[in-house]
Amino acid sequence: MNSIVCIKRVPDSETRVRIASDGLAVDRSGVKFDMNEYDKYALEEAIRRKEEAGEGLVTVLTVGGDDARETLRQALAMGADEAVLLRAETGFDGLPVAVALAEEIRDRPFDLLLFGKQAIDDDGMQVPAMVAELLGLPAATVVVSLEIEAGRAVARREVEGGHETVEFDLPGIVAAQKGLNEPRYPSLKGIMAAKKKPLEEKDVTLVEGGLELLELSGPPDRPEPQILGEGAEAVPELVRRLREEVKVL
Amino acid sequence: MLDYFLTDEHQMIRELSRTIADEVLRPVAADYDRSGEFPWPVVEKMAEAGLFGVFIEERYGGLGDGDRTMNMVLVTEELSKACGGISLAFAGTALGTLPIIIAGSDEQKEKYLPSIAAGERLAAFALTEPQAGSDAAGIRTTAIRDGDHYVVNGIKQWITNGGDAEIYTVVVMTNPEKGPRGASTLVIEKDTPGFGFGKKEDKMGIRASSTRELVFEDCRVPVENLLGREGTGFITAMKTFDASRPGVGAQALGIAQGALDLAVDWAISRKQFGSPVSSFQGLRFLLADMAMQVEAARALIYATARHIDGNPKARSTIYSAMSKCFASDIAMRVTTDAVQVFGGSGYMKDYPIEKYMRDAKITQIYEGTNQIQREEISRILIGEHIAGQS
């Protein structure tokens, strides 16, 4: 069972992100980065498949800057066998990244190609489907459970209000959703071993994308909390607001 | 952050411990404090990450070649920032393992250390008895030789990890008539017939840590479970405390730092008189004093841990006692002041800070009360002074 897992270095979900002065990028200073959460499910799945099979290779791949090395090392510490850094400046457009990944993956043998269902920085949700198209492979996205037997995969996907189960032949693409598994922490031994695992680096030139970024804007300031009253008498007004203003009821 | 020139490996250990503390311990700390259950799911995560191996040599599956004290201190500090009770599943295991590391034979190490390093089995150290607390030499649990076994009878009181650990290092009297020179250390496994447990204690703090009585009734322990020679029980115990007390210091340090972090957060966000309370000098100076004490404790503990690791043959009693005593005293002060910074909210169980104050108190009591630490420090101080004059 050989897997390739595409991962991305993104701002940690706990950090507060500021928009840079040009309004077109995120200010990276003082921001803590981490492996995209959904990519951790993808990687965990690949490692488990390999452990269960007792053989195979897990390759992690990323398009990014020098700092992405740290994220690849993290993946190696969790249990990936080798890593490839495709060095390039990436933007918000998924297409150039998808093309670079597809080019790299094309000549590599694998059974499963895994992604997170989305990257939590730009929430583009484009890359897995684009790579599937570029490589002519079946893709199941937003996957919450996966079974593989004799070269065939059965994936359960989350869809609005329920689940959908799909089946496809390997090689194929799976984009992981939370719930697929519980990602492990890297172990101390794993971190030490990661230092000796191969990490290949190549400069790549990204193709022109199709999107032009016009502006980034932050979320609106949160309004001051309001206290509607105390105890039971506050409930009718609270229900009215929830129904009419917030529209959650 | 003050640069303590940690090695890459130390930084890695600290980072991973911190991640686990923040993501695994912190979210459940209040629940375990309330329920008093043993935090097995958390311990499993700590085990998977390999934390239990940091104080054990590489050849037995660990990472602690030449720096086990520093490693142990770093893990304990980080975990204790999030929960001073859960961290004790780790620190108590280190304490219970130290007699094997210090006095065990290669065969004994081979038998017990790998499963401890892997986090598969927890350990505990049992010295205290109902009549023998500070006066440890007064222990009455006997282990009388009968063929190729010792027959153990007696009660050990307030044993950390008691009931949940699998491996117990127990100080017993093999030759009661010889007094303190008749004490020995036995490794006793949980499922040994004649070995049972008393009730689980209901405690002020560190409630996620289990504390139980160990009851031995004609418990037959194979002779090969003796650590070192007969009669070396108290020497092994004292060497164990030399190595473990910086760990209690680290627990106290972590609790103090955790409380300070919460206090600063609170002071910035709580407004009175139209300003954050952190703008009032009366409170700022309190925070400054807390920060100074915490950093001083850290410097002393790290220096002691490095001294121990760098001088494995020398005794470190005075510095180990200072680390434990100083850090636990500042932990009590800093956590009390942190409650003060929170005001009335600090007194409420809805907020996390009062737990730090309850958790801190034990660090002044166990592994020798701070009165006993001062006894030891002054005994060595004065003894060395007199020796220097003659």
Ligand SMILES: Cc1cc2nc3c(=O)[nH]c(=O)nc-3n(C[C@H](O)[C@H](O)[C@H](O)COP(=O)(O)OP(=O)(O)OC[C@H]3O[C@@H](n4cnc5c(N)ncnc54)[C@H](O)[C@@H]3O)c2cc1C
């Ligand atoms: C939660 C918890 C966990 C514990 N875990 C363990 C464990 O894992 N293993 C283990 O073996 N033990 C354990 N202990 C026991 C602990 O080490 C003892 O409680 C401690 O050593 C003090 O003994 P004592 O409680 O009998 O107090 P006592 O010795 O009765 O002391 C009472 C008071 O007298 C003071 N005092 C006593 N002698 C002197 C003196 N010579 N000079 C000045 N003051 C003195 C003490 O400082 C204290 O203030 C634990 C205790 C607790 C509460």
